[in-house]
Amino acid sequence: MRWTLKPKPDPEAVKQLAQELGVENPVASLLIQRGVDTFAKAKKFFRPSLEDLHDPFLMKDMDKAVRRIQEAIEQGENILVFGDYDVDGTTSVALMSSYLETYHPNVATYIPDRYAEGYGVSYMGIDYAVDNDMTLIIALDCGVKAVDKVAYAKEKGVDFIICDHHRPGDSLPDAVAILDPKREDCSYPFDELCGCGVGFKLITALEQTLSIAEGRDFDFNNLIPYLDLVATAIGADIVPIIGENRILAYHGLRVINTAPRAGFKAIIQQVKKETLTITDVVFIIAPRINAAGRMVHGNHAVTLLKEEDWDAACKYAIEIETYNADRKDADKSITVEALAQIQENKEEGRKTSVVFQEDWHKGVIGIVASRLIETYYRPTLVFTKSGDKLAASARSVKGFDVYNALQECAEHIEQFGGHKYAAGLTLKPEQYEAFKAKFEEVVAATCDERLLVPEITIDAQIDLKDITPKFHRILKQFAPFGPRNMSPTFMTKDLVDTGYGKKVGADETHLKITVTQNGKGQRIGGIGFNLGDKFDFITDQKPFMAAYAIDENVWNGEVSLQLRLKDIK
Known part of the structure; x- marks a missing residue:
């Protein structure tokens, strides 16, 4: 994964906003990064008002x-x-x-x-x-x-x-x-x-x-x-x-x-x-x-x-719960088949994943496209048969506009529509191979190589001592989270596992740790889903750095703060 640290805001502006709001500098810094740089804007941010809706x-x-x-x-x-x-x-x-x-x-x-x-x-x-x-x-x-x-x-x-x-x-x-x-x-x-x-x-x-x-x-x-x-x-x-x-x-x-x-x-x-x-x-x-x-x-x-x-x-x-269970079964089995297809047809240096099977359930091909991106991080199309046409769902990687790419392939498409990161299209079966080649050509010519490596955008580098109940209480008020207002991601250096770190889960795919910074100060637990393969990074008191969000962990009625690990290096 590629770690990208957001630029630090002007220290004077951070200090001034922190004083105005009565918050710590890390909170003021996060707000300024989100364009919330005055007391009035902070009031609107933390207390969204229906009166501010446009006519x-x-x-x-x-x-x-x-x-x-x-x-x-x-x-x-x-x-x-x-x-x-x-x-x-x-x-x-x-x-x-x-x-x-x-x-x-x-x-x-x-x-x-x-x-x-x-x-x-x-x-x-x-x-x-x-x-x-x-x-x-x-x-x-x-x-x-x-x-x-x-x-x-x-x-x-x-x-x-x-x-x-x-x-x-x-x-x-x-x-x-x-x-x-x-x-x-x-x-x-x-x-x-x-x-x-x-x-x-x-x-x-x-x-x-x-x-x-x-x-x-x-x-x-x-x-x-x-x-x-x-x-x-x-x-x-x-x-x-x-x-x-x-x-x-x-x-x-x-x-x-x-x-x-x-x-x-x-x-x-x-x-x-x-x-x-x-x-x-x-x-x-x-x-x-x-x-x-x-x-x-x-x-x-x-x-x-x-x-x-x-x-x-x-x-x-x-009834809908049953439909959802059926949907999960379908997307799981189709994902396995689609991954096998990509592995079979492995072509070195491909910038796209395009797969097709005529009996795949049309209702879940969009979900399957998203799942494939989790394994092969590149613009992805999953096709199935729909009447006498082929229908596909397209999904993209962060920073690449798949809708524009499809526009470049319009000569091979019957119809398409959608957004920057998700689209749908239909085409005639005889156009499939030509479309697949053209889509690869367009993406190879227009997609920056860096975009094909998953990116973690880090809001700020902080120390473990900054993680207090008050800090987390304020962070929770940044919600609701979503695009352009994501849940904050932090980075901390010089972490050392206290010896309790282990792989967990039925197949040991997850990583559980308890860390201190520089081997001293407060201890805090962490969980890293699908990070079990990074276990060797934390053994034998080796220092490492982590990218994470801050979460609440509830265990036996006790609530404590923990790091939800996104990656470690």
């Missing part, structure tokens, strides 16, 4: 979207809420449809079938709207590139409102309104919202407008119960947890932990977890919501998220 009408087309929905409500039109089968899509559909139902009875939901329709707006979905006399489709977390499909809907007398956060193509669909902060002509102050976040801005604008129309004051408290959905989408979609996302995630987590909707409560009860962090949302709630769309159909997730009856929610949660 939703600053988003391009928001007025048009609100007017068209108002008109649909007044005219008694049938509205279809459409969204993808992933976490961002299903939470968006649950949010928008349940909100609209408080004003309007004629609201239906539609999640495309992962296998029959694939990602994004589908002709089958539009035909469903036409067959059921629906004249307005609100598409969430998709649609900004659906030029042909929106034109098809218009011919059939169906209007579109698009709430998306993906990068638009060269031309925009002919929709009534396109809410997407990544539009070139949109000057909304924050462009990192997820799809559910854009949906939340729309219901905020609607609530403001409908309140005035009904002659009552706008009350933001009416919208707070929806924030558990938004926080889940923010965590699952790996958007930066800064700006509005930090505010929405912070307050959404409070809803999840104090007044969760029945569906979330039923999931949490299954896993017996008390207080959830954003990391728990990502690794506990999100995979279960995702499992429905991966293994059966995304509709199951929307049903669970909208269910208000506790007994019914528990029943759905048990």
Whole structure:
């Protein structure tokens, strides 16, 4: 692993902020690295306020979207809420449809079938709207590139409102309104919202407008119960947890932990977890919501998220738990097969991993791509058969834009979409070999060699004596963590194991240590998952340095601080 130490902030600025806030220098230094360099910014950082959310009408087309929905409500039109089968899509559909139902009875939901329709707006979905006399489709977390499909809907007398956060193509669909902060002509102050976040801005604008129309004051408290959905989408979609996302995630987590909707409560009860962090949302709630769309159909997730009856929610949660267990089995077995394929076809110097087997489960190929990166750290594509086409999930390494790389291979691709680090695509079987060669060529030409070595970004070098309960208490308030606000990683030199270090775990793959610095001072325990092979570094009182996060360890009811080791040298 490559260790990269972030530059130290100006010592005078650190000292001044530490005095203003009444904190130790290491805390002030971490804050300045995150752009929090004044008392006022620190107040906003530690106490994210809903009052600091931007006016939703600053988003391009928001007025048009609100007017068209108002008109649909007044005219008694049938509205279809459409969204993808992933976490961002299903939470968006649950949010928008349940909100609209408080004003309007004629609201239906539609999640495309992962296998029959694939990602994004589908002709089958539009035909469903036409067959059921629906004249307005609100598409969430998709649609900004659906030029042909929106034109098809218009011919059939169906209007579109698009709430998306993906990068638009060269031309925009002919929709009534396109809410997407990544539009070139949109000057909304924050462009990192997820799809559910854009949906939340729309219901905020609607609530403001409908309140005035009904002659009552706008009350933001009416919208707070929806924030558990938004926080889940923010965590699952790996958007930066800064700006509005930090505010929405912070307050959404409070809803999840104090007044969760029945569906979330039923999931949490299954896993017996008390207080959830954003990391728990990502690794506990999100995979279960995702499992429905991966293994059966995304509709199951929307049903669970909208269910208000506790007994019914528990029943759905048990079903989803089964889907999640099936998903784990599938991704485990496919990962083994994919790794074997890479090893068999070992070609020296390859900068990409591209694998294909026609019977792999399409629902888990994205997870498998992420698993392959854990072993072979390079841009990765996992293909399977989907109808008469091949479908793939792409995942990338830190710092390399796989979406741009796919754009360079467009001549071999039927369609693709996604983000910098994750994308999906389909192509004709006869294009597979040519695409594979072109993708390797593009990555080899554009990806810096350094990016193919996993990087640990270290916030600061500290001493063990700096690790106090107060220091850790303040660090916990840096949460919620995520991209652009990661949990701090530290480095300490001259560590010595006290002789208790050992390999642990069924196959001794993990490393457990108790260390001091320079052989004296306070002792602190540490655990390094998958670091068992570094055991020789710590034997015989040899000094070493460690990169780690600070964690709480609970043992027999006692809580102590420990190092969660990321690497040792």
